Amino acid sequence: MKIHTRREFLKTTALAAASVSLAGSFASRARAAGTDRKIGFALAGLGNLSTRQLAPALQKTKYCRLTGIVTGHPAKAEQWKAQYQIPDRNIYNYDNMEQMADNPDIDVVYVVTPNALHAEHSIKAAKAGKHVLCEKPMEVSAEKCRQIIDACQQAGRQLAIGYRLHFEPNNLECIRLAREKVFGDVKIIEAGFGFPIGDPTQWRLKRDLAGGGPLMDVGIYALQATRYLTGEEPVQVSALTTVTDPVKFREVEESIVWQAKFPGGAIAFCSATYGAQGLAQFTAHAQKGWFKLDPAFNYGGIRGLRSDKQEIHLPAIDQFAAEMDDFAQCILNHEPTRVPGEEGLRDVKIMMAIYEAARTGKTVNLA
Amino acid sequence: MKIHTRREFLKTTALAAASVSLAGSFASRARAAGTDRKIGFALAGLGNLSTRQLAPALQKTKYCRLTGIVTGHPAKAEQWKAQYQIPDRNIYNYDNMEQMADNPDIDVVYVVTPNALHAEHSIKAAKAGKHVLCEKPMEVSAEKCRQIIDACQQAGRQLAIGYRLHFEPNNLECIRLAREKVFGDVKIIEAGFGFPIGDPTQWRLKRDLAGGGPLMDVGIYALQATRYLTGEEPVQVSALTTVTDPVKFREVEESIVWQAKFPGGAIAFCSATYGAQGLAQFTAHAQKGWFKLDPAFNYGGIRGLRSDKQEIHLPAIDQFAAEMDDFAQCILNHEPTRVPGEEGLRDVKIMMAIYEAARTGKTVNLA
Numbered sequence: 105m106k107i108h109t110r111r112e113f114l115k116t117t118a119l120a121a122a123s124v125s126l127a128g129s130f131a132s133r134a135r136a137a138g139t140d141r142k143i144g145f146a147l148a149g150l151g152n153l154s155t156r157q158l159a160p161a162l163q164k165t166k167y168c169r170l171t172g173i174v175t176g177h178p179a180k181a182e183q184w185k186a187q188y189q190i191p192d193r194n195i196y197n198y199d200n201m202e203q204m205a206d207n208p209d210i211d212v213v214y215v216v217t218p219n220a221l222h223a224e225h226s227i228k229a230a231k232a233g234k235h236v237l238c239e240k241p242m243e244v245s246a247e248k249c250r251q252i253i254d255a256c257q258q259a260g261r262q263l264a265i266g267y268r269l270h271f272e273p274n275n276l277e278c279i280r281l282a283r284e285k286v287f288g289d290v291k292i293i294e295a296g297f298g299f300p301i302g303d304p305t306q307w308r309l310k311r312d313l314a315g316g317g318p319l320m321d322v323g324i325y326a327l328q329a330t331r332y333l334t335g336e337e338p339v340q341v342s343a344l345t346t347v348t349d350p351v352k353f354r355e356v357e358e359s360i361v362w363q364a365k366f367p368g369g370a371i372a373f374c375s376a377t378y379g380a381q382g383l384a385q386f387t388a389h390a391q392k393g394w395f396k397l398d399p400a401f402n403y404g405g406i407r408g409l410r411s412d413k414q415e416i417h418l419p420a421i422d423q424f425a426a427e428m429d430d431f432a433q434c435i436l437n438h439e440p441t442r443v444p445g446e447e448g449l450r451d452v453k454i455m456m457a458i459y460e461a462a463r464t465g466k467t468v469n470l471a
Numbered sequence: 472m473k474i475h476t477r478r479e480f481l482k483t484t485a486l487a488a489a490s491v492s493l494a495g496s497f498a499s500r501a502r503a504a505g506t507d508r509k510i511g512f513a514l515a516g517l518g519n520l521s522t523r524q525l526a527p528a529l530q531k532t533k534y535c536r537l538t539g540i541v542t543g544h545p546a547k548a549e550q551w552k553a554q555y556q557i558p559d560r561n562i563y564n565y566d567n568m569e570q571m572a573d574n575p576d577i578d579v580v581y582v583v584t585p586n587a588l589h590a591e592h593s594i595k596a597a598k599a600g601k602h603v604l605c606e607k608p609m610e611v612s613a614e615k616c617r618q619i620i621d622a623c624q625q626a627g628r629q630l631a632i633g634y635r636l637h638f639e640p641n642n643l644e645c646i647r648l649a650r651e652k653v654f655g656d657v658k659i660i661e662a663g664f665g666f667p668i669g670d671p672t673q674w675r676l677k678r679d680l681a682g683g684g685p686l687m688d689v690g691i692y693a694l695q696a697t698r699y700l701t702g703e704e705p706v707q708v709s710a711l712t713t714v715t716d717p718v719k720f721r722e723v724e725e726s727i728v729w730q731a732k733f734p735g736g737a738i739a740f741c742s743a744t745y746g747a748q749g750l751a752q753f754t755a756h757a758q759k760g761w762f763k764l765d766p767a768f769n770y771g772g773i774r775g776l777r778s779d780k781q782e783i784h785l786p787a788i789d790q791f792a793a794e795m796d797d798f799a800q801c802i803l804n805h806e807p808t809r810v811p812g813e814e815g816l817r818d819v820k821i822m823m824a825i826y827e828a829a830r831t832g833k834t835v836n837l838a
Contacts, residue, residue: 291715291747292726294661296740300758342709344834348658348736359659361730361740369715373663373728373740380658382761382778387749391667394749411749465834467711 143432144209146172146194146234148201148225149216150180153239157403158214159188161424167432171209174201174225198225204232211435212237214266214428218313219320223248226263230255237431239266241324242448244315246456249449256445264431264441265448267328271426273418274397274406275332278388281395282333287411288391290370293333295326295386297401298359298377304352308378317345317356319455323376325401327451327458329386330364330372338364338372338454339470343462348379362458510799511576513539513561513601515568515592516583517547520606524770525581526555528791534799538576541568541592565592571599578802579604581633581795585680586687590615593630594622604798606633608691609815611682613823616816623812631798631808632815634695638793640785641764641773642699645755648762649700654778655758657737660700662693662753664768665726665744671719675745684712684723686822690743692768694818694825696753697731697739705731705739705821706837710829715746729825 145168147154162170172194173184181195194209204210213229214237215222222243226236236256242249242265256263269275282290298318307313308321319327331337343362347353359377366372377383385398393411400406403423408416427443434441457468512535514521529537539561540551548562561576571577580596581604582589589610593603603623609616609632623630636642649657665685674680675688686694698704710729714720726744733739742750752765760778767773770790775783794810801808824835 287748289715291713292663292665292728292742292744292750294663294740294742296659296661296756298659298756340711340832342711342730342828342832342834344707344709344730344732344738346658346732346736346738348656359738361659361738363709363711363728363730363740365711365713369713371711371713371726371728371742373661373730373742375659375661375738375740377659377756380756380758380761381654382754382756382763383659389663389665389744389747389749391747394747396749461709465707465709467709467832 141436142169143167143211143435144169144171145212145214145428146174146196146204146210147214147216148174148229150175150177150184151216154216157424158216159184161422162428164422164425165429165432167436168428172196172204172207174198174213198228201225201228202232204229204234211235212431215239218307219315220244220313223251226252227255230259230261230263233259233261235262235431235435237264237266237428238445238448240448240451241315241320241455242445242452244320244452246449246453249445249452253445253449262431262435262441263445264434265443265445266427267443267447268423268427269325269328269401270332270443271421271430272406272423273421274408274416275400277416277418278386278395278397278408279332281410282388283335285390287393287395289368290333290388290390292389293330293370293372293386294374294389295329295372295400296375296377296383297322297325298375298380298383300381301352301378309352309356311355314356316455316459317353317358317360318376318378319357319360319362319458322401323360323362323374324451324455326374326376326386327454329400330366330374331450333386333388334366334368334370336366336368336370337450337470339367340365340467341454341458341461341470342467343458345462353378357462360458360462362461508803509536510534510578510802511536511538512579512581512795513541513563513571513577514581514583515541515596517542517544517551518583521583524791525583526551528789529795531789531792532796532799534803535795539563539571539574541565541580565595568592568595569599571596571601578602579798582606585674586682587611587680590618593619597622597626597628597630600626600628602629602798602802604631604633604795605812605815607815607818608682608687608822609812609819611687611819613816613820616812616819620812620816629798629802629808630812631801632810632812633794634810634814635790635794636692636695636768637699637810638788638797639773639790640788641775641783642767644783644785645753645762645764645775646699648777649755650702652757654760654762656735657700657755657757659756660697660737660739660753661741661756662696662739662767663742663744663750664689664692665742665747665750667748668719668745676719676723678722681723683822683826684720684725684727685743685745686724686727686729686825689768690727690729690741691818691822693741693743693753694821696767697733697741698817700753700755701733701735701737703733703735703737704817704837706734707732707834708821708825708828708837709834710825712829720745724829727825727829729828
């Protein structure tokens with residue numbers, strides 16, 4: 105079952121009336137009456153995510169269309185031009201993005217470049233008057249996250265971070281189970297995400313471009329789960345990292361485990377890895393029962409179980425299509441996104457604290 | 472299916488030839504020819520574990536018989552005397568245990584009293600010339616563990632700790648999967664055990680008697696899993712604790728999460744709780760796959776799954792009967808136990824380091 109509109113999406117999740125709040129910005133919103141105008145998206149960075157997920161997802165959206173690309177590879181530009189009928193005037197590289205200012209076909213730039221280039225490309229887009237959808241992690245430092253927020257604010261343009269799971273029905277259902285205390289207070293959350301990484305030359309293994317290892321890339325999902333299930337910000341974190349393959353992992357950690365304490369008394373234990381299999385899950389342990397998703401974080405196949413033996417298996421959606429349609433509607437209706445830059449900044453600050461804890465061997469207190 | 476002999480036990484586990492080593496003391500042993508003599512067990516402490524597990528298990532053993540009891544409650548003595556035909560001369564209290572020295576009916580004292588009384592009662596048993604089987608955690612400090620070890624050594628008597636899972640086929644199978652690297656090197660282990668504790672007046676919630684909270688009582692199983700799966704001792708630990716019910720948890724933690732680094736590069740993230748449900752599992756994440764038991768630590772129903780979709784579901788045994796029969800055979804054949812006092816001491820030292828890490832907010836290095 106494919107979901108093409110926000111309304112259908114909400115109907116399938118049975119969440120329309122649940123008033124679930126995600127990081128405080130997630131109350132159900134009244135939408136202005138629809139418009140036929142579709143928001144034009146330019147994808148900046150034509151790697152795997154754009155090729156395999158975002159471009160196909162854009163074909164399934166209701167409020168978006170793929171109108172432009174930004175790439176440093178002329179060969180890729182040719183290929184995309186042919187495949188998606190993108191006119192030459194809508195094809196940019198990273199050095200001429202300012203010319204987008206004159207291009208009404210492009211409303212949003214979706215920044216899908218390596219982590220440490222997000223600020224540069226997001227700021228260029230904002231300065232060209234475009235709204236920005238920026239992949240997660242938002243950037244490699246809190247300072248660079250703030251620069252993106254400031255640039256979008258100064259340009260009067262909207263900024264969202266690519267947290268696709270904030271639109272995924274099974275994750276939303278688990279948020280409901282936690283927030284409505286269906287099994288009582290959630291006391292302990294276990295979460296982990298990882299995979300054995302392939303190509304040793306890829307940018308994800310380079311500190312300058314990635315800002316870190318599996319924590320930045322996949323651990324952020326486990327961190328997000330602990331935050332959206334509790335609805336709170338961690339007040340303490342501690343962490344340990346390991347490397348068993350010092351050739352492949354010269355610059356970033358191979359695996360990391362961390363734990364976090366939340367002000368309401370919940371506690372989380374988490375992991376992220378580029379070295380092992382079978383981590384893509386969370387379990388929330390509460391007073392009167394538990395619930396889990398396994399897998400929780402994949403593009404599809406998300407499902408879970410509750411301690412009362414009920415399955416959690418709401419119909420799959422195209423998460424990227426939902427994410428982009430939501431941002432398009434926020435723009436069309438002048439409404440705030442549920443996944444603003446501030447949400448991306450929070451994660452980056454916490455991840456930096458997790459790295460500090462691992463480096464210093466000390467529990468780090470978060471403001 | 473009930474297992475009545477070590478031979479049947481080993482046959483059902485398909486481990487007889489596997490030579491799995493648990494903490495270095497677990498190679499398959501050649502047994503001396505059998506004897507008809509049964510080892511006489513006295514249970515010291517007639518709480519739930521003795522009543523519901525150990526006394527029934529003793530009826531299923533091949534090499535043991537319940538010959539005596541030690542209790543501070545005359546009413547319990549009367550009840551056990553009637554139920555198990557225990558002669559008056561084999562009924563002791565904690566003040567006259569030295570008189571056991573003259574009692575040939577009793578070979579072993581199984582110490583099942585609150586944690587902080589294990590040393591006192593184990594040492595009394597050893598001084599009376601009895602072998603000692605001591606429940607876990609061994610004691611509440613490394614020093615008191617050493618006192619037990621010394622007392623048994625000086626008395627020339629054997630000492631074992633009640634690690635029943637060292638005799639449980641599904642846990643042994645997982646040890647085999649880890650040690651034989653069936654899915655490659657194990658990189659990350661997740662383990663947790665806990666339950667919402669009932670009666671707020673019980674000794675497990677009193678620091679003096681328990682030595683700590685859920686870490687001491689159930690977290691020790693998660694800790695054990697990380698140690699017997701890796702076959703290594705952790706070199707670093709860090710930890711966080713929480714309390715959400717300060718009335719019930721005045722003296723000990725309600726929940727604890729900790730993480731541990733192992734010298735071979737594996738890393739573990741763990742939890743223990745008296746406040747939440749659904750924690751009784753471990754998962755080992757390796758390069759080429761994963762395997763897990765859920766539940767892993769219960770008295771029965773232990774089963775699991777491997778990433779190649781094979782179930783792990785070896786026939787259940789009475790874990791306590793297997794544990795006691797093994798100790799009886801060690802005594803009869805003058806062979807070392809796979810669960811010696813040194814193993815109990817190791818866990819207590821690590822748990823004290825975990826508490827130190829939680830208290831100080833610093834990663835603790837273990838020798």
